Amino acid sequence: MNVIFFLTPKNEVIYETPDSTMRQALERMEYHRYSAIPLIDGKGKYVGTITEGDLLWKLKNTPDLNFMNTSKILLKDVPRHADNVPVSIDSNIGDLIYSAINQNFVPVVDDQGIFIGIIKRSDIINYCYESLYGKREENSVIFK
Template sequence: MNIAFFLTPKNEVVYEKPNSTMRQALERMEYHRYTSVPLVDESGIYVGTLTEGDLLWKLKNTPNLSFNDTNKIIIKDIPRHISNKAVSISADIESLISLSKYQNFVPVVDDNGVFIGIIKRSDIITYCYNLLYGNDELKTSI
């Protein structure tokens, strides 16, 4: 199966730019109720994932940092504690499932590393559930 079937395209994904501020990221993540967002640079290249944990560690490890001062912190200067991997649009489903064990979403890039969207772990779980139990099982449990 082609993983493009699962793709949520970039234009439907909330992401941040590395030159955005910590405050912008905090507010956007709060508004959408996300615990992590992809980071995409000005050229459209996926450069990592920013998590709530990264933001919390930055707050903890920066003496006297208040919420009001978070507009002075640039995201690219915030250490990331987990390196979320992206997959190529041509990757196989096994690679996708393997990465989804550790990530809420899997970023998808084209052959040039340009970010084209994400695949949500919930969509992968639904796919696997349907493989195991089929649609008949879904109908009887509703």
């Protein structure tokens, strides 16, 4: 099985650029209820992941920074504590699962490092569950 089976393509992914502002990222993450989103540069390359924690630490550690003036801080100036490690489009499922252990999503890039989408950990877990136990039932106690 190829990792493309799980791919959410770039045009369906919420992301920001390093030149976006903290405020843009905060508002987008709040609206979509995400705790982390990919950062994609102007050439389409994956450059990292910005998390709620990164934004919170920047806010805490910058004197006089408050929500109102977060529009003056670019994401490229926000220290990132961890980046989601991308996989290549031709990676095997073992690499994908290993990457997803500690990441909510796994960025997928082509041979030139161009971002083509993400694979959500929840999609991998759902696939594994259905492979082991069959299709889940919506009124199951586990899934309420």
